[in-house]
Amino acid sequence: MIIRLAIFAVFSLFFGSVSGNLALAGGDAGKGQDLFHTCAACHQIGNGARNDVGPVLNNIIGRRAASRDGFVYSRAMKEKGADGLVWTEQTLDAYLANPRNYVRGTRMAYAGLHDDVAREDLIAFLKTLKFDGPAETKILK
Numbered sequence: 001m002i003i004r005l006a007i008f009a010v011f012s013l014f015f016g017s018v019s020g021n022l023a024l025a026g027g028d029a030g031k032g033q034d035l036f037h038t039c040a041a042c043h044q045i046g047n048g049a050r051n052d053v054g055p056v057l058n059n060i061i062g063r064r065a066a067s068r069d070g071f072v073y074s075r076a077m078k079e080k081g082a083d084g085l086v087w088t089e090q091t092l093d094a095y096l097a098n099p100r101n102y103v104r105g106t107r108m109a110y111a112g113l114h115d116d117v118a119r120e121d122l123i124a125f126l127k128t129l130k131f132d133g134p135a136e137t138k139i140l141k
């Protein structure tokens with residue numbers, strides 16, 4: 001019985017620490033929002049956002065590349081979208097680390113965010129950009 005309890009304790013410790021690490025891997029959306037200021041030079045978000053130098057990034061997670069209505073994408077990005085590229089945490093991570101390497105010929109004039117943790121934070125923020133409710137009217141900049 002004591003052995004069983006001990007095994008249980010070890011298990012909970014193990015899983016406890018695993019879920020702790022997963023929470024870390026999820027990134028900090030608050031820090032990500034601060035990082036978004038660089039992106040906001042070209043991208044608008046929020047209800048009422050319009051395409052600017054870059055396309056609106058609302059609901060970007062799960063969206064196919066080059067699929068925002070009314071934005072004129074580069075040929076390279078359109079081809080990626082036609083080939084089936086969808087923006088997930090993984091593909092965004094690779095794109096934001098080095099946009100020109102991931103989508104050769106992209107018009108996005110951004111050198112890339114090289115800090116892995118900062119990219120996780122930024123993507124955690126991008127995941128919050130779900131604007132399908134009419135209540136949200138603010139354009140975040």
Ligand code: HEC
Pocket residue numbers: 036038039040041042043053054055057060064065066067068072073074075076077078087092096105106107108109110113122
């Ligand atoms: C100097 C302007 C500029 C900056 C800064 C910039 N972008 Fe972009 N972004 C663009 C342009 C232009 C495109 C369209 C690229 C193309 O058509 O090749 C784009 C495309 C994208 C796309 C693909 C969107 C789609 O609809 O497929 C994502 C995602 C994206 N940017 C995220 C970001 C994030 C996050 C940042 C901040 C780290 C950022 N961008 C910074 C100009 C910019």
